[in-house]
Amino acid sequence: MMPRLVPRWPVWLFCWRAACIQGASDPWAGRPGPLVPRGSCSASSRTPEVTLTPERYPVRRLPFSVVSEDDLAALERVVPGRVITDPEELEPPNVDWLRTVRGSSKVLLRPRTTQEVAHILRYCHERNLAVNPQGGNTGMVGGSTPVFDEIILSTALMNQVLSFHDVSGVLVCQAGCVLEALSRYVEERGFIMPLDLGAKGSCHIGGNVATNAGGLRLLRYGSLRGTVLGLEVVLADGTVLNCLTSLRKDNTGYDLKQLFIGSEGTLGVITAVSILCPPKPSTVNVAFLGCPGFAEVLQTFRTCRAMLGEILSAFEFMDAECMKLVRLHLGLSCPVQESPFYVLIETAGSGPGHDAEKLGCFLEQVLDSGLVTDGTLGSDERRIKMLWALRERITEALSRDGYVYKYDLSLPLDRLYDLVGDLRARLGPSAKHVVGYGHLGDGNLHLNVTSEAFSASLLGALEPYVYEWTAGQRGSVSAEHGLGFKKKDVLGYSKPPEALQLMRQLKALLDPKGILNPYKMLPTHA
Template sequence: MNVRMLQRFKKIKDVTSSVLSVFSVETNHLHTYPNFTKNTFDVDRGPYRSLEEHHLTYFRDVLGENGLVVDLCDLEKYNVDFMKHLRGGSTLVLRPTATEQVSKILSFCNHHHLAVCTQGGNTGICGGATPIFDEIILSMELMNKIIHLDELSSVLTCEAGCVLENLDHYLNERNLMMPIDLGAKGSCHIGGNISTNAGGIRLYRYGNLQGNILGLEVVKANGEILNCMNTLKKDNTGFHLKHLFIGSEGTLGIITKAAIQCVPKPKSVKLLFLGAQNFTKILKAFNKARHDLGEIISAVEVMDHQTMEMVEEYTDLSSPIGRYPIYLIIETSGSDETHDEEKLNRYFESCMDKHFILNGVVASSTTQIQKLWSIREKIAESFYKDGYVFSYDISLPLPSYYDFVTEMRHYMGEKSHRVFGFGHLGDGNLHLQISVKEFSKEILDYIEPHIYKRVEELKGSISAEHGIGFLKRKYLPMIKSSVNISTMRNLKNLMDPKGILNPYKVL
């Protein structure tokens, strides 16, 4: 190994924490470069070894120089989370290009007791893909090959680092589509989607990602490669091992390949953008849609006027129907445009006659539909500009869905700048956002125990589609029984006895 690289690594290792802290203050980018997570949340480092020069030599031999990231400026994008709330202190990113390299890396890390944080597109909101201390970041960004598409069965085989939007573009040219659609599709990786069992806007139609994964290739903590890459829709031979890793957030093994059941691209897509007086009316309109539109509904989204107000404030987008207290978005996907249009028109007129909705617009062209969907997709981009936003991804029974937002608005009072809610009404998934001027431990302690206690009382879930990660782990015992958690710990100890995979997360 050349001396220059060793010296540079040594220098980074010695000064990373102090330099990054000074950089944040002097450039006045406190929001862009948050405080270190270990300091903000007072976390104790686990009993893992620190990087040494001979470790770096080994990784360079396995990956080559281009497979390592050690430059201070380049490291920052891997160390800071998508929400710009969390920040690790990793001094090394490894970028493998093949499963065999991942196997060698994990075998070495397991033997030398080096902690590993696996990262895809780093778009999660729970801190599951961001290091807490100096864990080695294992980035899957170079494992981005589409391996095969069986167009007869519509099964796509690809590597874990494939960007979701790229997969969708590839399938679109073949009259197929991914069964999942996310706001972060331009940067999130399919491996990360699988490891968090991501939901998204079309879960109502196509179900959880878990139900669309036919096979996985996974590297275990000790480096063994577990091949569960069956592409059959039905295979009942023994334990369904692949399900262990779907939703386990990289704590049990590293997903390297996946076989995904894709779906036909619909011939007729339409979008309804509706305004209503209150959430009670929204529920009536939704219930009517379930009966009137039934088999062609592919997505049902809701957003309140505070959300729309924020989007209008920070983007060049605006409501196509004017301002209303609450909005409902219904997407339909079918095979007969005339049939779908007739059903939609009857539904729309009936909702107006019954006063379930006050106004609305139906979009049929691709351009119109994309423009209306962009309002929903720009929400996340907007609230980054609205101060420090506490973001909560919860599931609730529908009667309590929006009452929860109203309750939190009263609870926060003048302590917050804005409390707003939007989400996937079709599956009861609410995204509750609380915007404040700046982060403080006091405001965090004021918000979170109350939210999660109320979710528990309402028989909801503290994580609908984004996992537990780092931020929600201490609240897991509120929702899961001690038997559930002990079983999870037993699985973790069996699969990763040294605890090197994504420490400080989930458990």
């Protein structure tokens, strides 16, 4: 047996307990990207066919033009050699990562520059051609894949860092930079990205901004609405709106970039991002703890916030079902005694000794008081990554478990987990698994239900129940995933009619022909 955390010990001196990996020499090594490569054999074999979106959902094609041979020739002049029409190449970008929606786009464009994007949009606007902007296509709500035959505008080749200032930490880059690549880039220069999420290996920073991604560092560094300093955006008619400043403070006029943060490509195409990176903390620790109940999880959070204060950088939780799934599908095993709930706490600070001391006092307190029954610590990079993988790879494990019904809710902390139990009772054996995990520190529950295959009756048991329950708590029916295609009609559970009306007016103002990411975000007209 390896040592566990016990009260009154200087826990920061504890050794790491080697993770007991089942059936693999070391599946943790190199921290595999959390997302299965799109269109890979394994993904295809597990779900050979994804139903076309209009066959599953009640949606009608709007009267946009259809791409003609002349259009293709014209677009070829704008992005020579980067107009993709090969059906095989078009397969992955037509399907979302969760394999729940599928478009039938016949054209994908790969611009390299803002001017190319401007030319493309000017052309499409004139010709009334619908456009689906796409980054890493890692979205959870069908926002990044076409619904019908929209032209896919990929930011994949817009992957250049434009500048980095090593005193201020301001990074300016094109929208298609992969988050993980940016993380590496700034970490080599003594900074970190202000956001981090499971999809980091594939997602593009432009897509992160377009969906106002939350992720694992929001608790500490705040939302993109604060850390994004500037944006360059191409509007629907091809106008380039250059608000790519690098200033921490700028109160000259309306903060137009905010319109595009979180607008999921429906108001403009983000082509470049200026973002403030915090200095890299000199010391990071992760504690992975087992809790006997959700009340204890909450009390652990309160204790943690009081005792760790400014060094707390993440407070995540997962239930026992999540642990079961990451073991079952990914071969990861639980590094602590099995518990009804697990908590992952990260600290990041500038004084290794001080941080360890604070963490030690906190752990003593929660172990002493019975809030936590077992725990383990990581302070070197590899071990920290191992512990984080348990939390970060839940999405992947779920996607291997079958068809996933995903809910991403903001709820009052004290009611955060109640819905999970309610649903287990409500659904009974019709669901394969009902799991709850998420960013507890932000009041954000990821509620996921799996079944062998898509089931309309299970969906009927879930919706609108989940949304009504959430609205009853004055929660949000989309905390961080956005609305995309799949959640657009539930917006009314979290926003009043006056807000919907203003959203429509903004859409009409910025994209009067509605060519940008149609069928997304705005509820279907009555």
